Amino acid sequence: MSPSTQTNIIKVAGHSAISEGKLTRWALTTIALSFLVLFLLLPLFTVFAEALRNGWQTYGKALSDADGLAAIKLTIIASAIAVPMNLIFGVAAAWAIAKFEFRGKVLLTTLIDLPFSVSPVVTGLIFVLMFGASGWAAPLLDNTDIQILFALPGIVLVSIFVTFPFIARELIPLMQEQGSDEEQAALSLGANGWQTFWHVTLPNIRWGLLYGVLLCNARAMGEFGAVSVVSGHIRGETNTLPLHVEILYNEYNFAAAFAMASILACLALVTLAIKAVLEKAHGLKH
Amino acid sequence: MKFKTKSPLPGFAPALFYTVLYLALIVVIPLSGLFFKTAELGLAQFWDLISGERVTHALTISFTTALAAAIINAVFGLIIAWVFVRYDFTGKGLFDAIIDLPFALPTAVAGIALSTLYSGSGWLGNLFNRVGIEIAFTPIGIVIALTFIGLPFVVRSVEPVLRELEKELEEAAASLGAKRWQTLYHVVFPTLLPALLSGFALAFARGVGEYGSVIFIAGNVPYVSEVAPLLIVIKLEEYDYAGATAVAAAMLLISFVLLILINALQAWSQRYKASSGNVNTVPDKEFVA
Numbered sequence: 001m002s003p004s005t006q007t008n009i010i011k012v013a014g015h016s017a018i019s020e021g022k023l024t025r026w027a028l029t030t031i032a033l034s035f036l037v038l039f040l041l042l043p044l045f046t047v048f049a050e051a052l053r054n055g056w057q058t059y060g061k062a063l064s065d066a067d068g069l070a071a072i073k074l075t076i077i078a079s080a081i082a083v084p085m086n087l088i089f090g091v092a093a094a095w096a097i098a099k100f101e102f103r104g105k106v107l108l109t110t111l112i113d114l115p116f117s118v119s120p121v122v123t124g125l126i127f128v129l130m131f132g133a134s135g136w137a138a139p140l141l142d143n144t145d146i147q148i149l150f151a152l153p154g155i156v157l158v159s160i161f162v163t164f165p166f167i168a169r170e171l172i173p174l175m176q177e178q179g180s181d182e183e184q185a186a187l188s189l190g191a192n193g194w195q196t197f198w199h200v201t202l203p204n205i206r207w208g209l210l211y212g213v214l215l216c217n218a219r220a221m222g223e224f225g226a227v228s229v230v231s232g233h234i235r236g237e238t239n240t241l242p243l244h245v246e247i248l249y250n251e252y253n254f255a256a257a258f259a260m261a262s263i264l265a266c267l268a269l270v271t272l273a274i275k276a277v278l279e280k281a282h283g284l285k286h
Numbered sequence: 287m288k289f290k291t292k293s294p295l296p297g298f299a300p301a302l303f304y305t306v307l308y309l310a311l312i313v314v315i316p317l318s319g320l321f322f323k324t325a326e327l328g329l330a331q332f333w334d335l336i337s338g339e340r341v342t343h344a345l346t347i348s349f350t351t352a353l354a355a356a357i358i359n360a361v362f363g364l365i366i367a368w369v370f371v372r373y374d375f376t377g378k379g380l381f382d383a384i385i386d387l388p389f390a391l392p393t394a395v396a397g398i399a400l401s402t403l404y405s406g407s408g409w410l411g412n413l414f415n416r417v418g419i420e421i422a423f424t425p426i427g428i429v430i431a432l433t434f435i436g437l438p439f440v441v442r443s444v445e446p447v448l449r450e451l452e453k454e455l456e457e458a459a460a461s462l463g464a465k466r467w468q469t470l471y472h473v474v475f476p477t478l479l480p481a482l483l484s485g486f487a488l489a490f491a492r493g494v495g496e497y498g499s500v501i502f503i504a505g506n507v508p509y510v511s512e513v514a515p516l517l518i519v520i521k522l523e524e525y526d527y528a529g530a531t532a533v534a535a536a537m538l539l540i541s542f543v544l545l546i547l548i549n550a551l552q553a554w555s556q557r558y559k560a561s562s563g564n565v566n567t568v569p570d571k572e573f574v575a
Contacts, residue, residue, distance in 0.1 A: 018456045020466060025373055032369040033381065035362045039434055040387050042410070043399040050402055089308045096301040100293050111309055117541075118317070119495025120393075121515040122534045126316045128522060129323050129531065136319055160312055184294055193296035215389070222392025224498035225515065229522060242394040242498070249398045249502065258402075261395040268390035275390075276383040 047265045050258035062259035070236045071244035072263070078152065078240065079220035082159035086216055087209075090167030095201075098175035099183070109172070115164040123161050124229020127154060150232030155240065158226035163216045170212030171205055178204055207282040211275065218271040222264055324535040327528060335532035340508055341517065345536060348514040349544075351425055352493030355432030356440075360486045363440025364478070370441075371448045385442075388435050393498025400431050401502035423505025428513065431499040436489030443485030447478055479555040487548040494541055 020028070052059055062068065093112060097105060115123070130137045131148040141148065148154045182204070186196040202209075224242040231238045239247065241264060248257035324332065335341070369375075370382060388396065404411040404421040414421050421427045451474065459469040497515040504511040514537050521530035 018453065018460050018466075018469070019372070028365055029369050029373055029375055032362070032366040033375075035366065036381055036384060039430075039437065040384055043396060043403060043434065044384075044387060044391070046399040046403050046408075047395060050399075089305065092301045092308075093305040096298060096305050099295050100298045100302075102298075102302070108305070108309075111314065114313055114317070117491055119497070119515055119534075119537065121497045121518050122320070122495065122538070125518060125522065125530055125534055126320045129319050129527060130316050132527065133525075134527070136322070157312070161316070164313060180293070180295055187294060187296075196295075197297075218390045222390075222395070224392060224394040225496075228497075229519060242392045245392075245394050245398065254402070257398060261392075261398060264392045264395050268387065268392070268395075271390045272383050272386055275386065276379070 044265060047258055047261050050254060051262040053258075054255050058255050059259050059262075062256035063263070065256065067236045067239070068244060068256070068260055071239045071241045071260070074152070074155070074237075074239065075221050075241040078155045078159050079217055081156045082163060082220045083213060083217050085160055086163055086167050087213060089164075090171055090212060091209075093168040094171035094175050094205075095197075097172050099180050112168050113165050115161050118161075120162060120223065120225030121229060123158050123226040127157055127161075127230050149230055150234065150238055152238070154230035155227050155238065158230050159220045159223055162223050162226050163220045166216035166219065167209070167212035170208050170215070174205055174208040175201075207278055211278050214271055214274055214278075218268060221267060320531065320534065323527070323531045327532060331528070332532050332535070335529050336536045340512070341514075341533055341536075343509045344512050344514045344517040344533070345540065347425060347428070347510075347512065348494050348537070349540060351428040351513070352432055352490050352496075354429045355436055355493050356486050356490035358429070358433050359436045359440045359489045360482060363437055363485060363489075364444055364482060366437075367441045367444040367448055371445060386438050388438050393435070393496070394502075396434055397431065397499040397502035400427075400434060400499065404430060404503060422503055423507065423511060425504075425511055427503035427505070428500050428511060431503050432489075432493040432496055435496055435499050436493055439488040439492065440482070440485035443481045443488065444478055447481040451477060476555070480552050483548060483552045483555060487545055487552075490548075491541055491545060494537065 019025070051062075093108075096102075097109060118126075128149060129135055131141070131154065132138065146153070148157065182200050183196050186200045187193075191199070221240075222242055223240075224246070227240050228243055228246070231240065231243060233239060233243060233247070235244075235247065241260060245257050245260045245264070248254075248260060327335070336345075366385070370378065370385075401422060402408050404414070404427055406412065406415055406420075406422065408422075411422055419426070421430060455473050456469050459473045460466075464472070495515055497513070497519070500513055501516055504513060504516075506512050506516055514533055518530045518533050518537075521527075521533065
């Protein structure tokens with residue numbers, strides 16, 4: 001409901017019995033906004049204030065540190081693999097679940113949501129149990145040179161796991177709502193399956209898709225607990241950006257830690273801004 | 287019943303096949319490894335591993351701080367959702383976007399920011415120190431970090447229900463002579479309760495497993511401010527896989543039981559739903575003021 005219709009209803013009703021008194025409204029608004037400022041805005045502000053505490057020069061130097069750049073590169077590579085993987089999965093899952101009726105659908109949807117309820121550290125643990133020194137899947141890798149733990153594949157695997165449901169969850173309700181009338185029309189006009197998907201389905205879901213990719217990417221780049229368990233913390237090699245922030249902070253190199261953190265904070269702000277625009281323009285609000 | 291009802295659209299088989307395969311490889315098979323490992327331990331060894339004092343302390347700290355934070359978030363999340371749905375004020379759009387910050391901001395960044403803010407030399411920590419309250423390196427610090435993490439779960443759960451709430455019900459209650467607080471307590475609150483509980487449950491579950499935002503502000507003093515996820519990490523660093531698995535399994539088990547309880551509570555709160563949907567069936571005595 002838009003604010004203007006709200007005020008209209010209040011005006012039509014005309015008396016305070018269906019709304020709170022002016023003082024109560026003022027008090028509640030103040031409580032709500034103070035809470036948001038105290039718990040959300042102040043920490044966000046702290047990131048930038050601490051990053052710039054010693055001036056722009058220190059800030060620039062911290063950002064151009066070799067280990068820091070390696071961490072940024074690794075973070076980008078890992079999410080550049082994890083996000084497209086979950087994108088393909090999300091589209092396939094949404095196509096099967098939203099466009100068709102079959103038995104076991106509820107179970108399938110529940111399983112897709114499962115990674116949301118697993119603690120990040122436990123996510124790391126399950127892959128250590130799998131590929132660790134005495135892991136149950138380790139013999140599979142015995143005759144190969146592939147190293148999963150303490151290397152890029154492990155980081156990618158946990159990133160995929162923690163962001164697993166994001167895109168599928170965004171697309172399933174959207175595609176269910178849209179039904180399949182347009183696809184059926186395209187098919188009856190002679191389009192084949194792929195043509196129907198590319199020219200009918202994809203344009204219909206593109207904003208929802210972008211929204212899901214955005215959230216998935218923010219989480220993949222920012223994941224800490226799960227990546228921390230499987231990465232091995234090798235500086236300049238297997239340290240992602242969030243892990244590098246931790247190392248700098250624990251070395252009491254606060255200016256550099258917050259400089260690195262400010263990159264991630266900017267990523268979060270850009271994500272929130274695009275999200276707000278998409279929600280406003282395309283009504284993608286859940 | 288057939289497995290699949292007929293649809294003229296193509297691509298069902300490959301889409302479902304890929305979905306199930308990917309789900310099995312990434313989620314189901316790795317996760318089942320945790321269960322087999324736990325089963326392998328046997329009950330006696332499992333109990334032995336989780337009944338140590340350090341483990342029970344860590345589990346207690348994780349669950350109590352998550353509970354405290356979820357309660358704080360339920361109260362303030364409800365107020366925030368109410369204010370954003372019902373009232374108008376300048377900067378509403380901006381604040382609304384900021385509510386999702388904990389979803390978008392990496393937990394480690396939140397962790398170091400909160401730790402700096404609430405440490406003895408930080409702005410807020412300094413303020414609290416003057417009145418004798420230590421926040422950093424105590425369970426209070428953990429509660430603050432978990433409050434940060436959990437807030438959007440409550441707000442975003444309650445908001446849609448509040449937005450769909452029919453104003454007519456409140457008008458009817460008012461026209462029958464209910465005072466505003468009576469309408470809120472007897473008509474609005476029962477309708478919101480199921481959504482509030484599910485937001486509470488989400489915030490709580492997230493809080494129990496939270497690691498990144500907590501470890502910096504908690505100070506990680508064993509028996510005092512060491513959370514269960516951190517203990518798992520410590521055990522893994524010592525190559526104590528059995529110990530780490532046992533703590534993780536205990537965490538999942540307790541969370542599972544608590545979530546069932548919250549679900550039951552939610553089902554119980556839903557009993558209002560049938561009656562609150564129908565104005566005639568609200569013959570509460572207090573209503574006849």
